Amino acid sequence: MNQCKQCGATLPENxxxxxxxxxxxxxxxxxxxxxxxxxxxxxxxxxxxxxLSALPFISLLNILCCLWxxxxxxxxxxxxxxxxxxxxxxxxGALAGVLSGLIGAIxxxxxxxxxxxxxxxxxxxxxxxxxxxxxxxxxxxIEAMSQFLQPGFNLTMTLISLLMNxxxxxxFAMIGGIITTAILSRKKTA
Numbered sequence: 324m325n326q327c328k329q330c331g332a333t334l335p336e337n338x339x340x341x342x343x344x345x346x347x348x349x350x351x352x353x354x355x356x357x358x359x360x361x362x363x364x365x366x367x368x369x370x371x372x373x374x375l376s377a378l379p380f381i382s383l384l385n386i387l388c389c390l391w392x393x394x395x396x397x398x399x400x401x402x403x404x405x406x407x408x409x410x411x412x413x414x415x416g417a418l419a420g421v422l423s424g425l426i427g428a429i430x431x432x433x434x435x436x437x438x439x440x441x442x443x444x445x446x447x448x449x450x451x452x453x454x455x456x457x458x459x460x461x462x463x464x465i466e467a468m469s470q471f472l473q474p475g476f477n478l479t480m481t482l483i484s485l486l487m488n489x490x491x492x493x494x495f496a497m498i499g500g501i502i503t504t505a506i507l508s509r510k511k512t513a
Contacts, residue, residue, distance in 0.1 A: 359406055361399075361419055368399030368423030372496060373430025376488075379438060392492045393499030395427050396420030400503040413504050420500020421493050428488035435484065436476060445474045 325334040329346035340347055372395025376382050384390045399419040404411045451472050455465050471480050 357407060359403055359411075359415060361403065361415075361422055364399040364402035364419055365422035365426055367402055368395040368397075368419070368496070369426025370430055371395050371398055371427075372423060372492065373427035374434060376427065376492065377431040377434035377438065379442070389491065389495035392424055392427065392495035393502065395423045395492075396496030396499030396501075397503035399423040399496070400500045400507070404507050409507070411504050411507060413501055416500040416504030417497050418500075420497035420503075423500070424493035424496025425489060427496060428485065428492045431488050431492065432481060432485040436481060439477070439481075440475050443472070443474050443477075448472050448474050 325336070325338070325348065326332065327334055327341040327344065327346055328348055330341060330344045332341055332343040334341060334348060339349065372391045375391040375394075376385055382391070385392065396416075396419065399422065400411060400416045403415060403419045452469050455468055455472075458465065471477065471483075473480075
């Protein structure tokens with residue numbers, strides 16, 4: 324929808340004259356859209372979601388539909404929308420979300436390494452292994468799970484965690500980016 328340059332009234336589409344004041348409103352040359360910079364918003368959203376997803380008790384909110392992942396994707400889209408207000412497409416939102424999720428996965432994995440080294444003490448691992456024996460699963464399954472419970476740093480567990488984070492956080496951050504794009508486009512039309 325166009326607006327009158329003189330009085331600000333809303334003009335019907337393809338209208339040459341304002342119905343309120345009669346001013347001729349010729350469309351000016353269209354400005355080319357500036358290219359979006361996805362990197363800075365994705366890094367900001369990824370850092371936020373990665374840190375919040377790695378911190379021990381705060382990360383529990385990810386149980387609620389990966390809340391931090393969706394918030395990180397949403398933050399990236401919100402920052403992207405600041406570059407070109409009101410013109411973000413769903414594909415832009417999805418890309419910003421995925422990028423922030425992938426960055427967040429790397430951040431979450433790196434932040435989790437020192438936390439893992441502090442929390443997985445020999446005593447804590449022994450308690451967890453005892454708890455595994457109480458589960459109603461086969462001894463072979465308990466043995467397989469026990470292999471991942473070792474004190475200190477565990478490269479295999481870290482790589483598996485990274486892979487799971489890349490898929491999970493990337494997917495849910497993309498969903499958060501798409502949802503935020505929809506919210507921002509509704510505000511534009513309202």
